Amino acid sequence: MSSQESESPPLPPYSYVPGGRWPHPTSSPLGHLHGRPPEHTPPIEGDAWPESKAYLRGVALFNAGYYWEAHEAWEALWHAHERRGPTATVLKGLIKLAAAGVKIREGRVAGARTHARRAAEHFADAMAEAGSRQIGLDLTQWIKHAETIACDPPEDAGRPETAVHEVFPFRVEPRFPA
Numbered sequence: 001m002s003s004q005e006s007e008s009p010p011l012p013p014y015s016y017v018p019g020g021r022w023p024h025p026t027s028s029p030l031g032h033l034h035g036r037p038p039e040h041t042p043p044i045e046g047d048a049w050p051e052s053k054a055y056l057r058g059v060a061l062f063n064a065g066y067y068w069e070a071h072e073a074w075e076a077l078w079h080a081h082e083r084r085g086p087t088a089t090v091l092k093g094l095i096k097l098a099a100a101g102v103k104i105r106e107g108r109v110a111g112a113r114t115h116a117r118r119a120a121e122h123f124a125d126a127m128a129e130a131g132s133r134q135i136g137l138d139l140t141q142w143i144k145h146a147e148t149i150a151c152d153p154p155e156d157a158g159r160p161e162t163a164v165h166e167v168f169p170f171r172v173e174p175r176f177p178a
Helices: 003-007 053-063 067-080 085-106 109-130 139-151
Strands: none
Touching (some): 053 085, 067 085, 109 139
């Protein structure tokens, strides 16, 4: 276990799905993040993505089926990058893919397709700007993942009373090139 993993906060008690049974994490008084100030999120410097708590938190949340929460973690990092540059563009792709996961959980297939298509476009834009390996990801593979979801979104949205449900057949696994 890395030091980052040992420092990771526990996963939330539920994954937020708009219109679902669970309260909005920040705006509802019953939300698990209600009243907490947002954490300071510094940008990723160079290849130091393994040191980015926000990036790795988003990865852990996404992989566990917490798509709304992953979206929020990566969005804070996207803002830290001032929404510009290749790292911000990769983050925007991940944000869109997480949004596709939320749409699948909502049962809104058209929305999932749209978000996944946009994710593929963001990954392609970032790859054209700065190469196929960024923040530990092979963008060629992420374009394929996003295009697959855009063409054939997963049908299993999970039961509404289920606190967390993974919908994607892949995981975000950043690594340094061999």
